[in-house]
Amino acid sequence: MADDVLALEAVTKSFAVGTPVEVEVLHGIDLTLARGEFVALIGPSGSGKSTLLNLIGLLDRPTAGRIALAGAETTRLDDRDLTRLRGRTIGFVFQYHHLISAFTAEENVMMPLLVDRGFPDATMRARARDLLERFHLGPWAEQGVASLSGGQQQRVAIARALAMDPALVLADEPTGNLDTRSSDVAFDLMREINRERGTTFLIVTHDPRLAARCDRIVEVVDGRLVSDRPNVATNGAL
Amino acid sequence: MRRWQPFEWIAALRFLLEGRMQSLFIVAGVTVGVGVIVFMSAILTGMTANMMKRILNSQAHIELVPADEIARPLRGGDAVLRLETVQRPTQRIRSIDQWQSIRDRLTREPEVTHVAATVSGSALAVRGSASRSVTVVAVEPETYFPIVDLPGALTEGHARLASDEVVIGTELAKELGVSIGDRLRLTSATGASVNQTITGLFDLGNRGVNLRNVYVALRTGQALLGLIGGATALEVTLTDVYAAEEVARAIQASTGVEADSWITTNAQFFTVMKTQFSTNTSIRVLVALSVAFGIASVLVVSVVQRSKEIGILRAMGAKRGQILRIFLIQGGVLGLVGSLFGSAMGIGSLTIFHALMRNADGSEFFPLVLDWSLPAWAAALATLTGVFAAAAPAVRAARLDPVVAIRG
Numbered sequence: 001m002a003d004d005v006l007a008l009e010a011v012t013k014s015f016a017v018g019t020p021v022e023v024e025v026l027h028g029i030d031l032t033l034a035r036g037e038f039v040a041l042i043g044p045s046g047s048g049k050s051t052l053l054n055l056i057g058l059l060d061r062p063t064a065g066r067i068a069l070a071g072a073e074t075t076r077l078d079d080r081d082l083t084r085l086r087g088r089t090i091g092f093v094f095q096y097h098h099l100i101s102a103f104t105a106e107e108n109v110m111m112p113l114l115v116d117r118g119f120p121d122a123t124m125r126a127r128a129r130d131l132l133e134r135f136h137l138g139p140w141a142e143q144g145v146a147s148l149s150g151g152q153q154q155r156v157a158i159a160r161a162l163a164m165d166p167a168l169v170l171a172d173e174p175t176g177n178l179d180t181r182s183s184d185v186a187f188d189l190m191r192e193i194n195r196e197r198g199t200t201f202l203i204v205t206h207d208p209r210l211a212a213r214c215d216r217i218v219e220v221v222d223g224r225l226v227s228d229r230p231n232v233a234t235n236g237a238l
Numbered sequence: 239m240r241r242w243q244p245f246e247w248i249a250a251l252r253f254l255l256e257g258r259m260q261s262l263f264i265v266a267g268v269t270v271g272v273g274v275i276v277f278m279s280a281i282l283t284g285m286t287a288n289m290m291k292r293i294l295n296s297q298a299h300i301e302l303v304p305a306d307e308i309a310r311p312l313r314g315g316d317a318v319l320r321l322e323t324v325q326r327p328t329q330r331i332r333s334i335d336q337w338q339s340i341r342d343r344l345t346r347e348p349e350v351t352h353v354a355a356t357v358s359g360s361a362l363a364v365r366g367s368a369s370r371s372v373t374v375v376a377v378e379p380e381t382y383f384p385i386v387d388l389p390g391a392l393t394e395g396h397a398r399l400a401s402d403e404v405v406i407g408t409e410l411a412k413e414l415g416v417s418i419g420d421r422l423r424l425t426s427a428t429g430a431s432v433n434q435t436i437t438g439l440f441d442l443g444n445r446g447v448n449l450r451n452v453y454v455a456l457r458t459g460q461a462l463l464g465l466i467g468g469a470t471a472l473e474v475t476l477t478d479v480y481a482a483e484e485v486a487r488a489i490q491a492s493t494g495v496e497a498d499s500w501i502t503t504n505a506q507f508f509t510v511m512k513t514q515f516s517t518n519t520s521i522r523v524l525v526a527l528s529v530a531f532g533i534a535s536v537l538v539v540s541v542v543q544r545s546k547e548i549g550i551l552r553a554m555g556a557k558r559g560q561i562l563r564i565f566l567i568q569g570g571v572l573g574l575v576g577s578l579f580g581s582a583m584g585i586g587s588l589t590i591f592h593a594l595m596r597n598a599d600g601s602e603f604f605p606l607v608l609d610w611s612l613p614a615w616a617a618a619l620a621t622l623t624g625v626f627a628a629a630a631p632a633v634r635a636a637r638l639d640p641v642v643a644i645r646g
Binding site (some may be wrong): 050054057059060079080083084086087088091092094098100101102103111112114115116119120160164 | 242243245248253255256547549551552553555556557560640644645
């Protein structure tokens, strides 16, 4: 489908645990995400969710199978091209914000643009400022990220993930470390961006409350995709 | 963030500023290391220059003297050796054969700056009942003084050297109790003698020379030593003092006279200098190594501390080369900043040391030679050392697997 942001075909992943013993963690995953989808990826610990997320995020390569991202076949790309594609099409949000403490909030949001273009310019700063304003972080833009609260830090991290206006945002337990209120604020922001810009979100979560607010729920158990269903409740709300 | 600064520079400088304590300590370490090198090198250069000045004050770069006389065994027509022992002949004071033509030839050589003919030999300097054995050096002021700056070394009087005048050293004057205007009788071994008026006292900075050498006009010396029209030596100065050895060999080969360079006649001094230079070089290498290890260890720690940040930068699209450069730049900056402070420290302590350390007679212990190329070199080398030291940690950072780094 032309509008597919992501297409996985028979993707498997094995890890060597002392040669020649190999453990297959993912067994033939097929998954497509269309533009504008807001998808929860759930499953018990050790089911292979993180491994799957790393493969989708082009941080790791599959043992077998094909991964196409925004229409581009990734299996044959070398490390350099993979890095470039990753930087331009995917935004990452992690459980722990992983902001770079040597920079201000604004500079952290600019970072993906700076990494991509090499030199800072005014448009990057403006873009970062817009995102921060949007996330109600304007007054903190010039502050070092270490001085922000956990919820603020995670919002900066989400802003950073959106800086390049990526086609796909991968979020690994984005609210796992936040209290309920901050968690709701962060989630609502992602949802808003999704609706406004048509950005596809894939969110790994343990929180059934959050999963219930996604449009589609994909469940992985023991390295297999066991269920993939639309979430009737939210679809109804749309 | 400045618009002209590339991402790698921005990140490197921010990382260094954030790890303020670590950066400060390692910069202090580099400072001390570079300071020691600058200090030591400058002292060594100064002292070498001082020693060379002292040596070349009273000496030409090359001295041409007649080849030694040798006895040749007499052979019969049937080539049978008739003499079994060959005694080395005594070496008379002789003139260089055809010295005028040799002098003219040398004057035309491009690397030669001055040539002067001299006659020297031993004599007794007699004043009343006191006498001292001296070396009479007979010179032409206009050719000799550009080589040995006798007028500049005078403490009293003048050095015109008319035929009945003599210039003697301060030490000899003290020994004989004479001063300017006094008469001095010079008697050679052949019995010839001349009466000279002392017109100048010199101090060439070398006690032996001040005690032994007496300077008279060339013709006076020729008459005194029985070498009318002769020259026992040709003194030569060169554009490059260190080329003396080679030039001397070339002269010897082409003229047949013996040519001694100041490097040969002062071999001991050069041995000492060489030892000092090699000691200095090994200290430099060791200091550079310890600086390198210091920088490397700080950066290794920094890579470990920042592995999550490196991972996230990689995830957001930073290439391995960018990560590599961030850490190489940090190494270079630590080296550069340390070397700037170190040069300042070295020069500062040099100035203080120079002011405090004095010879017994109150003169300076070593001349303060502040060559600005030294800090420039120190900075360049320290920066390079820093970049090299950063190589291992930088490669390690660049190779970090973002998955592993982020999960940490």
